[in-house]
Amino acid sequence: MLILAVETSCDDSAVALLDGCRVIAESVATQIVVHSSHGGVVPELASRQHLEILPGLVEEVLAEGGLKGIRDLDVLAATAGPGLLGSLLVGLSWTKAAAWSSGTRFLAINHLAAHLHIHYSHEHPVEFPAVALLASGGHTSLFSMSSWEDIQLLGATRDDAAGEAFDKTAKLMGLGFPGGAELDTAAEAGDPTAVRLPAPLPDPALPEFSFSGLKTAARLQWEGGAELHDLSASFRKVIVDVLLSKLLHQANEIGAKSVLAAGGVVSNSLLRSELRRRCSIAGLSLHLPAGSHAVDNAVMVGRAAAAVLDRTPEASSPMNVNAFARWTGSFLEPLCT
Numbered sequence: 001m002l003i004l005a006v007e008t009s010c011d012d013s014a015v016a017l018l019d020g021c022r023v024i025a026e027s028v029a030t031q032i033v034v035h036s037s038h039g040g041v042v043p044e045l046a047s048r049q050h051l052e053i054l055p056g057l058v059e060e061v062l063a064e065g066g067l068k069g070i071r072d073l074d075v076l077a078a079t080a081g082p083g084l085l086g087s088l089l090v091g092l093s094w095t096k097a098a099a100w101s102s103g104t105r106f107l108a109i110n111h112l113a114a115h116l117h118i119h120y121s122h123e124h125p126v127e128f129p130a131v132a133l134l135a136s137g138g139h140t141s142l143f144s145m146s147s148w149e150d151i152q153l154l155g156a157t158r159d160d161a162a163g164e165a166f167d168k169t170a171k172l173m174g175l176g177f178p179g180g181a182e183l184d185t186a187a188e189a190g191d192p193t194a195v196r197l198p199a200p201l202p203d204p205a206l207p208e209f210s211f212s213g214l215k216t217a218a219r220l221q222w223e224g225g226a227e228l229h230d231l232s233a234s235f236r237k238v239i240v241d242v243l244l245s246k247l248l249h250q251a252n253e254i255g256a257k258s259v260l261a262a263g264g265v266v267s268n269s270l271l272r273s274e275l276r277r278r279c280s281i282a283g284l285s286l287h288l289p290a291g292s293h294a295v296d297n298a299v300m301v302g303r304a305a306a307a308v309l310d311r312t313p314e315a316s317s318p319m320n321v322n323a324f325a326r327w328t329g330s331f332l333e334p335l336c337t
């Protein structure tokens with residue numbers, strides 16, 4: 001089952017070719033250079049960039065997979081939301097048009113479900129029940145999973161996402177864009193106990209997060225003269241501690257066998273090492289994506305489509321499916337109808 005997957009929910013244009021959940025080829029074009037002089041993603045520029053970049057990426061991926069064109073595919077899949085509407089509309093409209101003109105089946109995919117589906121694999125199946133952490137620039141959420149068909153939201157952030165807090169604090173300290181990775185690097189040379197920061201919503205039993213107060217506390221420390229590396233290390237540690245304590249509490253509550261980690265913040269070096277260490281102590285099987293598959297990519301969209309097709313081989317999305325900015329449900333489904 002040859003699937004071409006398209007992801008344009010924010011500032012990364014990404015295309016992947018998969019045979020079921022096996023990756024044949026993938027290509028990602030980040031727009032960092034375009035947005036860095038503005039200190040953040042400019043939505044209209046992101047949409048225009050997707051429009052320019054996407055056709056080239058598709059050609060590249062099809063050529064690498066030895067395909068002549070769209071007609072050789074079985075399914076076309078694209079992210080429909082949540083994300084930046086202008087960006088989503090480019091990938092979604094391009095994919096619908098390609099599907100319609102070639103008579104190929106079309107699937108509209110939920111971006112959050114796609115992040116978790118980076119772990120959908122026949123070779124390394126997830127043992128359920130599982131708890132999933134999704135920590136990205138737009139979302140910080142915990143899910144409980146009794147199977148791939150039953151993904152239930154436990155709780156999410158009440159304000160900023162963890163990635164947003166990393167990015168905004170990095171910007172405040174004059175680090176580059178996107179700031180999460182820069183702050184992570186700066187933290188390596190700092191003392192995580194040097195700067196006192198409040199643990200945000202620290203109750204491990206509460207599966208919700210809040211990072212805006214922490215961001216303000218970091219700003220006050222910065223304005224009060226805190227040293228850059230020490231503040232970065234302290235800030236990173238508070239976020240990692242709160243993510244892990246809530247994740248592991250929920251794992252214990254539901255008797256989880258596995259932990260799934262997904263989203264750009266999962267590239268964070270301390271979060272990765274602590275996830276490995278603490279899941280090993282707790283006897284949990286950890287599914288941790290490579291850094292390139294933690295951040296936005298199209299393989300996750302392709303695997304979400306593969307999961308839909310494994311479950312319902314004749315599945316398809318209607319051609320009038322729309323892009324959406326926010327997801328507000330409690331059960332997460334990969335397919336948008």
Ligand code: KG4
Nearest residue numbers: 136137138163180181184264265268295296
């Ligand atoms: O999943 P993603 O690519 O896009 C969204 O769906 O939001 O996540 C991007 C986020 C950004 O906020 C970025 O700063 C953060 O992931 N990020 C990191 C690291 N690398 C990327 N945050 C902390 N440490 C990192 N090493």
Ligand code: ZN
Nearest residue numbers: 115136295296
């Ligand atoms: Zn994402």
